[in-house]
Amino acid sequence: MTTADSHNGRRLTARGAKTRARIVAAATDLMYIKGVGATTLDEVLAASGVSKSQLYHHFDGKDALVRAVIDHVGERVIEREREALGHVSTIRGLRRWRDALVQNNALRHGAYGCALGSLATEVSDHDALARQALSQLFTEWQGLLAGVLRRLQDSGALPPEASTDQLATGLMAALQGGYMLAQTARDVTPMATSIDMALAHIESLSER
Amino acid sequence: MTTADSHNGRRLTARGAKTRARIVAAATDLMYIKGVGATTLDEVLAASGVSKSQLYHHFDGKDALVRAVIDHVGERVIEREREALGHVSTIRGLRRWRDALVQNNALRHGAYGCALGSLATEVSDHDALARQALSQLFTEWQGLLAGVLRRLQDSGALPPEASTDQLATGLMAALQGGYMLAQTARDVTPMATSIDMALAHIESLSER
């Protein structure tokens, strides 16, 4: 939302907003499938059925478009995860969350990886603003996981001395690393295995 | 080694081998820093001080060069890890291995991530051969970790019913996910945290 409009404070009619949204949607799909670097503006134009002047009317250039894509993907992922994790308070709930992610990724045999993670690795070293936005999104996502862990703690399913933040970091790393290994192997098994190991660790903390 | 020479079976003089190596070395550095997609052949030429005909003499094109880079990076990483892990047989040894990786990554504040992992995410979905090579390299790397875990098992530091292969997968995912989070945050802390969690889990298996 912050970097949403390139020409800050400009008026934006409903028609304009629609065009802008179509551009972002097309760019999001293309960049997920082909990668950011391999996606050209002409392809985005063709896919969204919009002319070049429109693109430069709404965005300062490719970098700005990429940032808009990051915002868009980020919103979607965070909303999805908020719905999936917002009310989870048991280990079983976490396992169901794991199942959903793994099954979803299995549909593509692991290809393309995590929508947010792929953007992050490709963009982080080239665009400081984009990197910051992505970093914040990961923090938010991790916060949702930490919330689940705190609720586990409250219900006694996790000892009070466990650091929920560190466990959330470890769980997120297992998830992202799992995505990456699955993408490279074209097989979701390593992703399932790595999340399972993280969950087993969390579970084991209350059995000692 | 397999995809090493583009024009298979051609003679290769010492001079030619040197030129080829210079091209690969320059391409490796550039692609690590700038990314594969953002690295142009002209840049590789300039950095290696070689003319275009040489590049096309030794490689069929950019894809072939990328595969040579993967082979080169893979060899380096595997050799490094073989030296670091080949004789490790204690949890303490694993922790020292962790320290070395974290400290090394801290020098860049996490930037660029894992040499192999970055290549994997960027190339896996576009070049099937490259993906396979990377997948094999990850398997080899994981095998080294599994070897350590088997030695732990032999010495009684890990129960015999533990699946060393699955634990190695989880450890590798924690490492790669940690690299990614560190790269996005420009801070190695999450990498350290995630590997620590994986190691803590491994350690905890013998204390129950």
Add this chain to the structure above:
DNA sequence: TCTGAAGTGGACTAAATAGTCCCATAACAT
């Protein structure tokens, strides 16, 4: 309803980029 700003289309440009080609020189085998 009038006016200025937002929205739109698409041709155009300049630069970059992958890949080709040709000719020259060095190395090697016999």
Add this chain to the structure above:
DNA sequence: ATGTTATGGGACTATTTAGTCCACTTCAGA
């Protein structure tokens, strides 16, 4: 020695790509 093959330099081309420009249309408020 000599023919053959590897190595080398670098100009050249066709295409792609980001980005510009301008004429035209639609919209919203005074």
